[in-house]
Amino acid sequence: xxxxxxxxxxxxxxxxxxxxxxxxxxxxxxxxxxxxxxxxxxxxxxxxxxxxxxxxxxxxxxxxxxxxxxxxxxxxxxxxxxxxxxxxxxxxxxxxxxxxxxxxxxxxxxxxxxxxxxxxxxxxxxxxxxxxxxxxxxxxxxxxxxxxxxxxxxxxxxxxx
Amino acid sequence: xxxxxxxxxxxxxxxxxxxxxxxxxxxxxxxxxxxxxxxxxxxxxxxxxxxxxxxxxxxxxxxxxxxxxxxxxxxxxxxxxxxxxxxxxxxxxxxxxxxxxxxxxxxxxxxxxxxxxxxxxxxxxxxxxxxxxxxxxxxxxxxxxxxxxxxxxxxxxxxxxxxxxxxxxxxxxxxxxxxxxxxxxxxxxxxxxxxxxxxxxxxxxxxxxxxxxxxxxxxxxxxxxxxxxxxxxxxxxxxxxxxxxxxxxxxxxxxxxxxxxxxxxxxxxxxxxxxxxxxxxxxxxxxxxxxxxxxxxxxxxxxxxxxxxxxxxxxxxxxxxxxxxxxxxxxxxxxxxxxxxxxxxxxx
Numbered sequence: 349x350x351x352x353x354x355x356x357x358x359x360x361x362x363x364x365x366x367x368x369x370x371x372x373x374x375x376x377x378x379x380x381x382x383x384x385x386x387x388x389x390x391x392x393x394x395x396x397x398x399x400x401x402x403x404x405x406x407x408x409x410x411x412x413x414x415x416x417x418x419x420x421x422x423x424x425x426x427x428x429x430x431x432x433x434x435x436x437x438x439x440x441x442x443x444x445x446x447x448x449x450x451x452x453x454x455x456x457x458x459x460x461x462x463x464x465x466x467x468x469x470x471x472x473x474x475x476x477x478x479x480x481x482x483x484x485x486x487x488x489x490x491x492x493x494x495x496x497x498x499x500x501x502x503x504x505x506x507x508x509x
Numbered sequence: 510x511x512x513x514x515x516x517x518x519x520x521x522x523x524x525x526x527x528x529x530x531x532x533x534x535x536x537x538x539x540x541x542x543x544x545x546x547x548x549x550x551x552x553x554x555x556x557x558x559x560x561x562x563x564x565x566x567x568x569x570x571x572x573x574x575x576x577x578x579x580x581x582x583x584x585x586x587x588x589x590x591x592x593x594x595x596x597x598x599x600x601x602x603x604x605x606x607x608x609x610x611x612x613x614x615x616x617x618x619x620x621x622x623x624x625x626x627x628x629x630x631x632x633x634x635x636x637x638x639x640x641x642x643x644x645x646x647x648x649x650x651x652x653x654x655x656x657x658x659x660x661x662x663x664x665x666x667x668x669x670x671x672x673x674x675x676x677x678x679x680x681x682x683x684x685x686x687x688x689x690x691x692x693x694x695x696x697x698x699x700x701x702x703x704x705x706x707x708x709x710x711x712x713x714x715x716x717x718x719x720x721x722x723x724x725x726x727x728x729x730x731x732x733x734x735x736x737x738x739x740x741x742x743x744x745x746x747x748x749x750x751x752x753x754x755x756x757x758x759x760x761x762x763x764x765x766x767x768x769x770x771x772x773x774x775x776x777x778x779x780x781x782x783x784x785x786x787x788x789x790x791x792x793x794x795x796x797x798x799x800x801x802x803x804x805x806x807x808x809x810x811x812x813x814x815x816x817x818x819x820x821x822x823x824x825x826x827x828x829x830x831x832x833x834x835x836x837x838x839x840x841x842x843x844x845x846x847x848x849x850x851x852x853x854x855x856x857x
């Protein structure tokens with residue numbers, strides 16, 4: 349497979365995945381761009397991997413999890429809490445607030461836990477596949493997901509009760 | 510169920526996904542930019558690589574063996590009748606504020622008869638860029654900030670130029686990593702120590718006398734100063750002994766006269782180095798290096814004395830330093846070292 353073929357086939361999916369990780373189209377674009385620049389510069393090594401797609405997804409996920417000092421992380425801080433300043437239209441205010449709340453709870457999870465949730469509930473990967481992408485043990489994946497869900501449930505109860 | 514809400518939220522946010530066209534174009538632009546930058550760095554590196562391998566053995570980036578044509582056609586010297594000075598900085602391990610722990614000025618005399626390796630103590634007190642007085646090693650960290658090695662090099666070069674009044678024509682910055690790779694690539698470096706050294710880092714023992722060091726051993730030795738009779742000054746002398754041994758090894762292996770081996774060596778050491786070739790061209794540096802590298806080098810330290818009453822550090826020894834610097838600038842180091850044999854560091 350050439351780099352061009354890979355981009356034709358996979359760039360859209362990677363962008364969608366990055367949107368779910370970051371929760372923001374601009375950050376998603378930065379994340380994908382940064383990863384794909386490295387993919388293109390080192391294409392021979394990427395193409396040698398058993399499954400290039402999985403290899404790139406792992407690169408992108410690592411970049412997301414580790415990227416603390418880059419410009420990207422700084423921008424996260426500057427943006428502050430998502431959506432608070434924008435009042436939802438009055439007629440379905442409550443449902444809009446509920447929805448956005450799921451999203452802002454997600455943004456407060458540790459990045460690894462968030463990545464695990466995205467891989468499970470958006471990409472529908474198995475525990476073993478998620479472990480491969482995150483580079484950790486299957487047991488760690490299970491505990492990350494259950495811990496993340498517990499956090500979200502707690503938030504949910506707090507707001508809804 | 511929270512799982513269902515998650516799935517629903519993800520599905521809703523799919524609409525936010527940017528379209529692939531502009532992203533793809535941005536990726537290609539960024540790749541082109543990075544490739545250009547890489548090429549520039551490599552070209553600059555090639556020239557010094559070749560010179561430095563022959564000069565002191567500290568080396569640089571080159572993707573291919575140097576082309577043989579300049580060798581055949583080059584004039585023996587770019588500016589006949591002038592000496593050259595090459596500044597080599599060895600960095601310590603620290604990540605955040607890196608200091609130049611060994612500072613060696615390589616002087617190539619106009620007659621290209623041999624190399625003079627002049628060690629400048631890292632604890633020498635010099636005027637700092639910010640107006641105060643500080644150690645020479647700290648100028649690098651001030652210039653480099655959070656990791657710009659080229660800026661650090663420029664700051665230290667400026668301090669060395671101001672101190673010596675000698676022009677610095679080219680230079681390189683090297684790390685432990687580069688030293689290790691280079692040592693292994695040439696098949697180990699012979700070093701002769703006047704006294705035994707024990708590593709406080711690894712507990713390795715280096716006996717007095719001559720021995721051959723591999724990369725890890727060489728770096729270990731170059732880090733030791735505790736327990737040495739004159740601590741940091743003796744460490745700097747060991748760095749000179751290492752540099753001379755490396756030079757000898759390169760010469761005895763015939764690496765400088767074999768473009769294929771030279772190219773391979775330079776490629777191996779490559780990426781760890783930052784270099785500055787100044788106004789000199791590749792053939793100029795190369796021809797200088799090959800000629801001057803055939804004789805044993807002379808190693809010496811800038812004459813200093815310990816100055817304790819203000820800051821702990823060294824200051825130039827007023828009885829010797831003026832004569833020494835005059836000789837350096839006037840290209841008369843041969844006479845000066847003959848008149849001051851006690852200042853010369855024993856290499857064998």
